[in-house]
Amino acid sequence: MTQDDARAIFLEELVKVAPDLDAEDIAAEDHIQDDLELDSMDVLNLVAALHARLGVDIPEADYVQIATPALAAAYLNGRMAA
Amino acid sequence: MGVFQMPSLGADMEDGTLVEWLVAPGDDVKRGDIVAVVETQKGAIEIEIFEAGIVQSLDAELGARLPVGAPLATILAEGEAPPPAPAAPTDEAEAERHEIAPTATAPPPPETRTITFGIAASPAARRRAAEAHIELAGLAGSGPGGAVMLRDVEGIAPAQDSPARKPSDAMAEMRKAIAAAMQRSKREIPHFQLSQSVDIQTASDWLSARNADLPPAERILLGTLFLKAAALAAAKVKEMNGHYGDDGFIPARAVNLGVAVALRGGGLIAPAIPQADGLSLPDLMAAMKDLVARARAMRLRSSEMTSGTLTVSSLGEKGADAMAGIIFPPQVALLAIGAPKLRPWVVDGEVVPRLLATFTLSADHRVSDGRQANRFLAEIDAQLQKPEAL
Numbered sequence: 001m002t003q004d005d006a007r008a009i010f011l012e013e014l015v016k017v018a019p020d021l022d023a024e025d026i027a028a029e030d031h032i033q034d035d036l037e038l039d040s041m042d043v044l045n046l047v048a049a050l051h052a053r054l055g056v057d058i059p060e061a062d063y064v065q066i067a068t069p070a071l072a073a074a075y076l077n078g079r080m081a082a
Numbered sequence: 083m084g085v086f087q088m089p090s091l092g093a094d095m096e097d098g099t100l101v102e103w104l105v106a107p108g109d110d111v112k113r114g115d116i117v118a119v120v121e122t123q124k125g126a127i128e129i130e131i132f133e134a135g136i137v138q139s140l141d142a143e144l145g146a147r148l149p150v151g152a153p154l155a156t157i158l159a160e161g162e163a164p165p166p167a168p169a170a171p172t173d174e175a176e177a178e179r180h181e182i183a184p185t186a187t188a189p190p191p192p193e194t195r196t197i198t199f200g201i202a203a204s205p206a207a208r209r210r211a212a213e214a215h216i217e218l219a220g221l222a223g224s225g226p227g228g229a230v231m232l233r234d235v236e237g238i239a240p241a242q243d244s245p246a247r248k249p250s251d252a253m254a255e256m257r258k259a260i261a262a263a264m265q266r267s268k269r270e271i272p273h274f275q276l277s278q279s280v281d282i283q284t285a286s287d288w289l290s291a292r293n294a295d296l297p298p299a300e301r302i303l304l305g306t307l308f309l310k311a312a313a314l315a316a317a318k319v320k321e322m323n324g325h326y327g328d329d330g331f332i333p334a335r336a337v338n339l340g341v342a343v344a345l346r347g348g349g350l351i352a353p354a355i356p357q358a359d360g361l362s363l364p365d366l367m368a369a370m371k372d373l374v375a376r377a378r379a380m381r382l383r384s385s386e387m388t389s390g391t392l393t394v395s396s397l398g399e400k401g402a403d404a405m406a407g408i409i410f411p412p413q414v415a416l417l418a419i420g421a422p423k424l425r426p427w428v429v430d431g432e433v434v435p436r437l438l439a440t441f442t443l444s445a446d447h448r449v450s451d452g453r454q455a456n457r458f459l460a461e462i463d464a465q466l467q468k469p470e471a472l
Contacts, residue, residue: 039398045371
């Protein structure tokens with residue numbers, strides 16, 4: 001999986017959690033809570049969706065590493081390669 | 083025989099639009115069954131029935147905007163004889179007859195009802211058909227009684243450019259509903275507020291340790307601990323839990339905890355989790371997940387809209403320190419929880435960084451004073467110091 005794949009999957013699951021968002025409008029540096037207004041329940045749903053889809057279990061301590069699409073792409077790519 | 087009426091789904095509701103029937107004449111219904119969907123200012127609500135019996139007739143037209151109390155259906159108790167057949171089966175006349183008709187020694191009901199109104203269709207289907215310039219009369223309806231549903235129109239309408247969004251007029255309607263309820267509250271309820279800063283470091287640490295060993299699907303949010311603590315406090319301090327009506331305050335036996343859910347795109351809705359004080363943390367978390375998902379999908383049930391006995395509004399993980407909320411009538415208290423913040427705090431004579439959250443209780447002076455409000459907040463504080471017992 002490349003970082004672009006990881007980013008695409010992250011955005012797909014993100015817009016499922018927040019259907020009013022448009023993946024095309026989300027910038028790589030947008031913060032999912034500060035900019036995209038996800039609440040803690042949304043973040044948990046996103047983490048659960050990524051776990052189900054990629055098998056990557058993101059612990060709470062690592063939530064900061066998926067705070068933007070750019071961060072999440074690097075993090076997920078790293079975890080998948082590991 | 084009972085007349086099933088358009089229910090009141092909140093202090094602010096005057097009317098609703100019947101969108102869907104989920105039962106047909108002849109169906110058995112039992113208490114708690116979802117029988118219809120009504121579109122309100124706060125979205126589509128699934129309407130439950132609170133008597134058991136057999137659906138004798140459906141007395142309201144799909145798509146009709148009906149006042150609270152309008153007859154929707156006639157329900158026969160088990161073993162009860164059906165009422166006399168209506169002579170002129172227009173809906174209004176039929177409904178009126180049923181209310182005054184004697185129930186004994188009645189002839190059998192007519193086998194079919196004459197539908198005298200226009201094309202039955204859901205409001206969403208009507209709107210979409212109008213946008214796409216499609217005649218409803220030409221469509222095969224897949225809904226109850228052959229009603230044209232949105233899916234029937236979508237099947238032939240050209241695809242929309244953008245994904246379906248809540249139309250702005252729906253947003254305006256919700257804003258009106260919130261304004262009406264809050265104006266009534268401000269007019270009628272002599273509010274007073276008490277705030278308490280609660281050290282939630284222990285609760286947060288306990289939860290982090292618990293969640294660390296669990297996959298995402300089994301993790302619990304800090305907000306769940308707050309709800310449980312609030313529910314337990316409400317069970318102890320009765321003056322915060324119940325409804326204020328024409329006969330004054332009636333404390334509730336159960337704690338049905340209203341949870342204010344912010345809808346993405348704006349607006350707020352506060353459906354209730356029944357008997358929240360008796361739920362384990364995982365069960366309460368599951369109830370919250372389900373409620374938030376259905377609130378956002380605008381698919382709540384009528385009992386959830388009316389049964390709340392105390393509402394909790396949480397500002398979430400990030401946000402302001404505190405909020406003084408407005409009570410949701412006919413309730414008599416509202417608990418607002420500020421965003422947790424790391425702050426200097428004195429523990430055993432030392433200033434140390436601790437995670438704090440400010441709990442602000444708005445209460446109704448017709449029912450309680452600062453003393454009870456104080457007890458309520460102290461109880462929450464105490465509960466959150468021993469999270470393993472929640």
